[in-house]
Amino acid sequence: MSAVTAILPNFRNTPQIDHVGVEERAARFTKRSIKAETKVNGLKLALNMIDLTTLEGKDTDGKVRQLCYKAMHLHDAYPGLPTVAAICVYPSMVAVAKKALNGSNVKVAAVATAFPSGQSSRDIKISETKFAVQEGADEIDMVISRGKFLQGEYNYVFDEIAAIKEACGNARLKVILETGELVTYDNVRRASEIAMYAGADFIKTSTGKIQPAATMPVTLVMLEAIRDFYYRTGKKIAMKPAGGISKAKAALHYLVMVQETLGIDWLNNQWFRFGASSLANDVLMQLEKERTGVYQSANYFSID
Amino acid sequence: MAKSTKLTQPALQFKTTYAPAPESVSAANIKVQYDLFINGKFEKPLSKKYFDTINPATEQKIALVAEAGDADVDKAVKAARSAYNGHWGKMPPKERAKYIYRIARMVQERAREFAIIESLDGGKPIRESRDIDVPLAANHFFYYAGWADKLNYAFPNRKPFPLGVAGQIIPWNFPLLMAAWKIAPALACGNTVVLKPAETTPLTALKLAELLQDCDLPPGVVNIITGAGKTGAAIVNHPDINKIAFTGSTEVGKIIQLATAASSKKLTLELGGKAANIIFEDAPIDQAVEGIINGIYFNQGHVCCAGSRLFVQESIYKEVLQKLKDRIATLIVGNPLDKNTDIGAINSKQQLQTIQKYIAIGKKEGAEMFESTCNLPGKGYFCRPTLFTNVAQSSRIAQEEIFGPVLAIQTFRTDDEVIEKANNTPFGLSAGVWTNKGSRIFNITTRLRAGVIWANTYNKFDPVSPFGGYKESGFGREGGLHGLSAYLKYE
Numbered sequence: 001m002s003a004v005t006a007i008l009p010n011f012r013n014t015p016q017i018d019h020v021g022v023e024e025r026a027a028r029f030t031k032r033s034i035k036a037e038t039k040v041n042g043l044k045l046a047l048n049m050i051d052l053t054t055l056e057g058k059d060t061d062g063k064v065r066q067l068c069y070k071a072m073h074l075h076d077a078y079p080g081l082p083t084v085a086a087i088c089v090y091p092s093m094v095a096v097a098k099k100a101l102n103g104s105n106v107k108v109a110a111v112a113t114a115f116p117s118g119q120s121s122r123d124i125k126i127s128e129t130k131f132a133v134q135e136g137a138d139e140i141d142m143v144i145s146r147g148k149f150l151q152g153e154y155n156y157v158f159d160e161i162a163a164i165k166e167a168c169g170n171a172r173l174k175v176i177l178e179t180g181e182l183v184t185y186d187n188v189r190r191a192s193e194i195a196m197y198a199g200a201d202f203i204k205t206s207t208g209k210i211q212p213a214a215t216m217p218v219t220l221v222m223l224e225a226i227r228d229f230y231y232r233t234g235k236k237i238a239m240k241p242a243g244g245i246s247k248a249k250a251a252l253h254y255l256v257m258v259q260e261t262l263g264i265d266w267l268n269n270q271w272f273r274f275g276a277s278s279l280a281n282d283v284l285m286q287l288e289k290e291r292t293g294v295y296q297s298a299n300y301f302s303i304d
Numbered sequence: 305m306a307k308s309t310k311l312t313q314p315a316l317q318f319k320t321t322y323a324p325a326p327e328s329v330s331a332a333n334i335k336v337q338y339d340l341f342i343n344g345k346f347e348k349p350l351s352k353k354y355f356d357t358i359n360p361a362t363e364q365k366i367a368l369v370a371e372a373g374d375a376d377v378d379k380a381v382k383a384a385r386s387a388y389n390g391h392w393g394k395m396p397p398k399e400r401a402k403y404i405y406r407i408a409r410m411v412q413e414r415a416r417e418f419a420i421i422e423s424l425d426g427g428k429p430i431r432e433s434r435d436i437d438v439p440l441a442a443n444h445f446f447y448y449a450g451w452a453d454k455l456n457y458a459f460p461n462r463k464p465f466p467l468g469v470a471g472q473i474i475p476w477n478f479p480l481l482m483a484a485w486k487i488a489p490a491l492a493c494g495n496t497v498v499l500k501p502a503e504t505t506p507l508t509a510l511k512l513a514e515l516l517q518d519c520d521l522p523p524g525v526v527n528i529i530t531g532a533g534k535t536g537a538a539i540v541n542h543p544d545i546n547k548i549a550f551t552g553s554t555e556v557g558k559i560i561q562l563a564t565a566a567s568s569k570k571l572t573l574e575l576g577g578k579a580a581n582i583i584f585e586d587a588p589i590d591q592a593v594e595g596i597i598n599g600i601y602f603n604q605g606h607v608c609c610a611g612s613r614l615f616v617q618e619s620i621y622k623e624v625l626q627k628l629k630d631r632i633a634t635l636i637v638g639n640p641l642d643k644n645t646d647i648g649a650i651n652s653k654q655q656l657q658t659i660q661k662y663i664a665i666g667k668k669e670g671a672e673m674f675e676s677t678c679n680l681p682g683k684g685y686f687c688r689p690t691l692f693t694n695v696a697q698s699s700r701i702a703q704e705e706i707f708g709p710v711l712a713i714q715t716f717r718t719d720d721e722v723i724e725k726a727n728n729t730p731f732g733l734s735a736g737v738w739t740n741k742g743s744r745i746f747n748i749t750t751r752l753r754a755g756v757i758w759a760n761t762y763n764k765f766d767p768v769s770p771f772g773g774y775k776e777s778g779f780g781r782e783g784g785l786h787g788l789s790a791y792l793k794y795e
Contacts (some may be wrong), residue, residue, distance in 0.1 A: 016740050018760050021591025031431055033325035033643035224590045231315060231626060260634040263316035 011154040014193050015228070017185035017221055026216035029257040039252065040290050043283050046251040047074060048082035049269045051109055051240065052304065053277045054089060055116075055208065064093045068100035070304040075284045077300075078291065084280065085269035086139060090115075091128060094135035109139035109174070113164060116178070116207035118143040122160055129167040140164070141174040143207060144191060146181045154194055161198035174202035174240055179218045180210040188218055192225035196237050204240040208275065213243025216257060223261040236265070242275025248286040251279055277304070314633040315626060320678055322636075325643045327430045332420040334507065337368040340376055340530065341513035343383035344523025350375040355532075357506055360427040361640050361649035361684040369506045372529040377498070377538040380527040384469040384496040385544055387524030392496050393466060401452035404491055406519045408445030411438065411484075414515060418508055422480055423640040425507040427649030427685070428603050430641050440765055441484035444783075447767035448488035451788055455493065458785055463795035466494030467570060468546035470791065471539040473560075474509075475552045476502035476651050477606040477707075483509050485782050486549055487526055488767075493791035495547070496525050500539055502552075503532040504652045537563070545569060547791065551608070554705070554731075554776050572780025572790045574608065574772055576705040577733030579754065580726035581611030581762060582716075585619045587738035588760070593627045596711070599736060599762040601635060601689050604647055605709040606655070608777075609734035611762055613702055614691075614713045615722050621715050625693065632676050632689050639681065647709060650685040659687050659708030666692045666701040666710070697725055705731070719748060727753045732774030736762045755781070 034042055052071050054063060064087075071084045086107035087097050097108045110132035114120035129140055142164050148156045165173050175195040179188050195203050203222055206213035219241045226237045239258070245251060251274060258266050266272050281301040289295050337354065339346040351373030356365045372380070392400070411418065415438045422433040455464045470490045474482035479501055490497050501509035513528045529535065533556070540548055540563050547570040550560050554575040564571050581599045583592045599611025616624045640648030650656040667673055671692040680686040691711040695702050702712045716722040726735060735754040737745055745759045755773040758764060765771070770786035772778060780790050 015590075016586070016588045018588035018591040018740075020761065021588060021594055025591070025594050031435070031643070032322065034322060035325045036323035038323035227316070227630075231623075259319060263318045263630075265317060 008197055009193060011158070011190055011194055014186070014190040017189055019185050019217075022185055022220055023217045026220045026257070029216065029260065030253045032253070032256045034252045034256065040287065042252045042255050043248055043287050043290070044082055045267065046248070046255060046274065046283050047280060048085060049272055050084040050274050050276055050280055051086045051088045051242075052084045052280065053087075053208070053275060055111060059090065059093060061093070061096045064089055064096045065100045067304050068097055068106070070302060071101065071106045072104045074280060075301060078284070078287060081287075085273055088141060088275065091132035091135060091137070094132055094137045098136035107138040108136060109141055110135070110137040111141045111207075113142040115141070115143055116209040118145050119147075122163060125160070126163055126167045129164050133167070133169055133171050137171055139172045139174060140168050141176055141204060143176045143178060144195065146178055149182070149187070149191060154190070157191070158194050158198045161195055161200060165199035172201040173199065174204045175200040176204045176207055176242070177222075178207055178210055179205045179214075180212045185217065185221050188221045189225055192222050193229070196225065196229045200237060202238040202240050202273070204242055204275065206241075206243040206275075208243035214241035214245055214275070216253065219254065220257060220261065223258060227262055236271060238271040238273070239266070240273040240275050245274055245276050246278040246282060248279070248283040251283060314630040316630050316633070318630075318634045320634060320636050322644045324639075326639060327420055327423070327641045327643060329420060329424065329641065332417045332424065334367055334421065338506070338510045338530070339370045340372055340380070341510065341516075341528040342376070342380045343527065344517065344521070346513070349373065350379065355503065357425060357504065359424050360504075360651055361681070363683055363685075366424060367507065369510070369530045372500075372531040372535045372538070374538045376529060377535060377542060380498045380529050381469060381471075381542050381544050383524035383527050384498050387522060388466075388468055388496040391522050392525045393494055395494075397453035397455065397494070400491060400494060401449045403519060403521050404445055404449035404452060404488060407516065407521070408442050408449060410515050410519060411442040411445060414511075415439065415442070418480055418511060420641070421507050421511055423648065426476060426479055426505040427640050427651050429645040429648040430643055431645065432603060437478055437481045440767070441481045444481075444484040444488045444767045448492040448788075452492040455788065455792070458788055459792070459794070464493070464792040465795065467791060467793055468495060469544060470495045470497050470547040470549060471542065471545040472497060472499045472549045473536045473539060473552065474499065474501055476505040477603060477608070479505040480508040480512065482551055483512055485551075485787075489782070489787045490549075490791050491525065493788060495791050498527045498529065498539060498545070500529055500531060500536055503530070506530040540564065547571070549780075549790065550574070557778060570790070572772075572782070573778035574780070574782065575733075575776060575778040576731055577608045577610070577773065577777050578613055578703065578705050578729050578731045579609055579611050579734040579736065580613045580615055580722075580752070581736040582615045582722055582726060582738065582748065583617060583620070583624060584737075584739040584741070584744065585617040586740045588740060589620065589624060589627065591760070592738040593624060593631055595736060595738060595760070595762040596628060597631055597635070600711045601647055601709050602763050604650055604687070606651055606707055607763065609756060609763065610707075611734075611736050612706060612711060613726070614711055615716050615726065616713065618715045618717050625713070628691065629674060632674075632691070635676060635678070635689050637676065637678050637680060637686060637688060647689060650687050650708065653685055655707065656685040656687060659706060659710060662701055662704070662706045662708070662710060663690060666695070666699070666712070669696070669699045669701065671695045671699060671701065671712070697728060703729065719744070723748065723751045730776040733772075733777035734758070
């Protein structure tokens with residue numbers, strides 16, 4: 001499905017966010033005390049929502065294969081653990097990852113569209129997207145043109161997303177807003193609306209290359225945009241905070257926030273992901289602590 | 305009006321159970337029996353009477369508490385008077401300040417125990433007693449400790465003097481916090497105190513009495529006596545009291561004003577409210593919804609400044625209502641000591657009956673009711689978060705203070721209309737305005753007749769900010785400089 005054909009809102013007039021209020025609300029989720037079986041279930045769910053990521057110039061086939069193995073075997077010492085949701089790589093690594101993950105449910109996501117800056121022509125972005133899809137990517141993580149957005153060229157941003165969506169074919173499209181460059185919550189909300197109406201399957205906070213990356217208030221603003229879009233159109237959009245979430249406790253706070261903003265329908269990796277690479281080991285450590293009662297050293301968990 | 309039908313349910317599905325995360329009761333040290341705190345010691349009541357204080361979440365007895373009779377009140381007032389004449393009234397202000405600072409620090413040190421007992425005795429969720437009541441109580445002592453030796457700067461060229469003995473009667477909704485609001489400015493100004501906590505929630509005030517002993521506060525400076533309305537009446541009518549400070553219902557406030565008329569007693573009253581929370585179409589809606597929730601469901605709605613009347617501009621009514629319902633579906637009602645509880649127990653059986661009476665009135669008046677579908681514990685006094693739509697300005701649920709988690713919603717079109725409706729109440733304690741337009745904030749807030757008005761937030765308290773009402777919500781201010789002047793006279 002391409003751009004939602006419902007009447008488009010005026011993107012200059014998207015809902016306003018009160019930053020004091022939204023930060024207060026986000027902080028409130030961290031007051032939930034997640035214990036016992038709720039904690040174990042939450043941690044396993046978090047594992048299953050991770051997009052294990054390597055996005056470096058020095059990535060090699062070998063590193064990607066190792067990461068893929070980890071994706072399917074997070075910690076074999078703990079029986080019954082889920083796999084992660086996806087592996088996220090550059091387009092040139094898609095084929096390697098696809099082959100390594102053969103037979104599993106783990107998806108391959110490719111960043112495309114001149115990631116992370118997005119500073120290229122539309123044609124190049126489209127052909128890069130097509131290349132990644134041809135290589136076998138199940139999901140495309142695109143970046144929006146922040147410069148155009150900040151200039152107020154909302155139609156440009158909209159059209160670009162719609163064009164990439166078309167190039168994705170059956171691959172699901174994640175639209176990275178790079179909220180750290182948008183600065184205000186009002187901008188985050190506006191960019192979320194543009195992305196959803198232009199055909200995003202996911203909206204995603206950050207590339208992980210810019211600080212600040214995902215924060216709870218920014219994610220909350222996007223979750224509320226998803227909820228309002230669902231109210232209006234009946235269409236569900238998925239969410240992916242990325243970058244900066246490295247602790248199990250933070251992941252649980254995010255899950256509480258999703259649960260209490262969008263409800264249980266969003267509590268699976270079809271509709272919610274964590275873009276994180278260091279999160280998995282902390283979650284594993286906490287799970288082992290819950291299972292055995294003691295913390296184990298980091299040496300017991302494989303680095304990837 | 306339309307007959308009472310179920311409104312559209314929440315659009316989203318929420319799971320409102322987490323594994324139990326109860327705060328440990330063993331961290332609180334509660335005695336089996338509490339006597340009256342007079343002249344620095346716990347003394348058996350001359351009345352020889354005691355009453356039970358119960359946990360509203362379990363309906364179980366927590367402790368026995370003494371009931372002060374007329375003779376006990378007299379004893380307490382005499383102790384306060386001799387402390388005032390003897391040492392406290394003459395103590396250099398900076399020495400007084402040291403005691404008040406010490407109280408503040410010790411409240412912080414014992415914060416956990418205070419929070420647990422507050423939730424046990426009053427039913428409020430531990431999250432609120434831990435994060436709001438107790439820290440704010442400590443802040444009030446800190447704030448007023450700072451003023452004690454600066455009164456001449458607070459009121460330049462007016463030569464302020466203390467009043468003498470203050471009789472203070474506080475309600476059950478914020479027991480420790482209200483004690484702090486009353487005691488801190490009184491002591492800072494050099495007065496001595498006879499304080500009576502509410503009969504359903506006396507324990508944190510009595511723990512505060514233990515703390516005052518541990519602070520070595522000189523005997524008689526603060527006397528804490530327990531009892532119900534009769535004890536309060538004995539305080540109000542005692543001839544040797546110079547000032548009455550009362551927080552509670554408008555009904556009792558009127559009786560007190562009558563009783564103190566034609567006497568030299570100074571009086572401040574902080575009474576009921578029926579605040580208007582006004583949402584304009586240009587408001588940040590998600591944050592406004594949060595403000596509505598916080599405005600009416602904070603502390604089970606047992607808040608005199610609760611935003612119990614919601615006015616929503618017509619054009620955003622459907623959206624706000626949908627969001628409110630989805631948000632209400634996520635509220636967790638249950639054990640006050642569980643850290644995940646959003647709405648705890650109703651303070652007493654009597655109050656629960658009052659709330660239920662108003663819910664029945666609302667239905668009978670033809671308003672449409674929506675309530676959370678959450679499960680309530682089998683025992684204890686609980687009430688689901690509830691809202692009414694299709695409410696008329698003449699409905700009793702829109703006119704009278706319910707003091708529970710019940711919201712009455714009306715819509716409006718214009719600024720003038722909403723101001724007229726918001727002010728059309730005998731109360732005038734507080735109000736809320738939600739709009740992104742700065743000029744509208746100034747316009748609306750200057751025309752609302754309410755003592756405290758929040759813009760784009762609700763139920764925010766700070767010791768620096770004066771709090772008090774217009775009309776039948778009382779007079780006098782607590783907090784800030786205004787709060788000092790209620791305990792001073794000038795040469």
